Amino acid sequence: MIKVEYKHTEIAAKKKLGQNFLTDRNITRKIVASSGATADDNILEIGPGFGALTREIIAICPTFTVVEKDPKLAAFIRSEYPGLKVLEADFLDTDLELLAGEKPLRVLGNIPYSITSPILFKLLEHRRSFISATLMMQHEVAMRIVARPSTKDYGILAVQMQAFCDVSYLFKVGRKVFRPQPGVDSAVISMKPKQESPVEESEGFRRFVRTAFHQRRKTLLNNLKESYNLDAVESSTLKLRAEALTIEEFFTLFGQLKPLD
Numbered sequence: 372m373i374k375v376e377y378k379h380t381e382i383a384a385k386k387k388l389g390q391n392f393l394t395d396r397n398i399t400r401k402i403v404a405s406s407g408a409t410a411d412d413n414i415l416e417i418g419p420g421f422g423a424l425t426r427e428i429i430a431i432c433p434t435f436t437v438v439e440k441d442p443k444l445a446a447f448i449r450s451e452y453p454g455l456k457v458l459e460a461d462f463l464d465t466d467l468e469l470l471a472g473e474k475p476l477r478v479l480g481n482i483p484y485s486i487t488s489p490i491l492f493k494l495l496e497h498r499r500s501f502i503s504a505t506l507m508m509q510h511e512v513a514m515r516i517v518a519r520p521s522t523k524d525y526g527i528l529a530v531q532m533q534a535f536c537d538v539s540y541l542f543k544v545g546r547k548v549f550r551p552q553p554g555v556d557s558a559v560i561s562m563k564p565k566q567e568s569p570v571e572e573s574e575g576f577r578r579f580v581r582t583a584f585h586q587r588r589k590t591l592l593n594n595l596k597e598s599y600n601l602d603a604v605e606s607s608t609l610k611l612r613a614e615a616l617t618i619e620e621f622f623t624l625f626g627q628l629k630p631l632d
């Protein structure tokens with residue numbers, strides 16, 4: 372295990388907590404600047420670690436909330452930045468509605484690789500609780516989030532994210548600026564929940580998208596026929612593969628089919 376020491380604290384970096392710490396201040400500044408954070412925001416930082424992003428956010432907004440699962444790092448942030456509200460907790464268990472209160476959150480984070488998808492799906496589920504999320508993650512996952520139809524990266528993640536949020540790829544961050552150095556590059560993305568979506572029942576939509584992509588090489592007909600009544604769907608649509616459909620076409624199709632009991 373690689374030991375990482377900063378100021379008065381030393382930890383053995385834990386892979387399962389995605390502990391790769393940013394060491395380049397130009398990058399941390401760039402991430403915070405691209406988040407659009409202001410002094411009036413209700414900010415939540417996921418996984419502050421040794422505070423690489425935290426100290427740049429503080430320069431803009433003196434008080435906000437951080438959620439850190441590692442007790443040693445939560446204690447470090449508490450002692451370094453006494454003005455912050457430090458939750459020693461798992462982000463996946465935090466109550467975003469409660470944290471948002473009257474003011475939707477602005478979320479920032481260099482998030483742990485191992486739980487990127489659960490974090491994204493939690494944010495999607497609670498999309499009324501935040502106005503934007505600026506997140507650094509594995510480059511490959513960022514590419515899958517912003518992928519366009521009929522490309523190899525376009526799949527469940529792209530459709531789910533783009534159905535409910537405006538997403539954009541902001542910039543790439545090479546692996547060399549982390550300690551310990553990960554085996555892959557990273558990228559920063561922005562996600563902003565859409566004000567309105569044609570689908571409010573997001574769990575049903577999620578199930579439908581998963582089913583449509585179940586076997587990528589199969590047609591929509593073959594993937595969907597066991598689970599949905601497809602009588603109202605045009606046969607030309609059913610001959611396509613899920614990867615060919617735009618987000619709007621997914622919405623239309625979802626509106627036409629009915630789940631079988």
Ligand SMILES: C[S@@+](CC[C@H](N)C(=O)[O-])C[C@H]1O[C@@H](n2cnc3c(N)ncnc32)[C@H](O)[C@@H]1O
Pocket residue numbers: 387388389390391392393394417418419420421422423424438439440441444460461462463480481482483484486
């Ligand atoms: C990639 S590091 C980023 C640290 C720091 N923000 C930086 O940029 O150097 C991820 C951080 O998230 C924390 N973490 C991991 N899993 C977490 C979880 N489920 N909830 C909250 N924090 C978590 C880790 O302990 C670590 O501090």
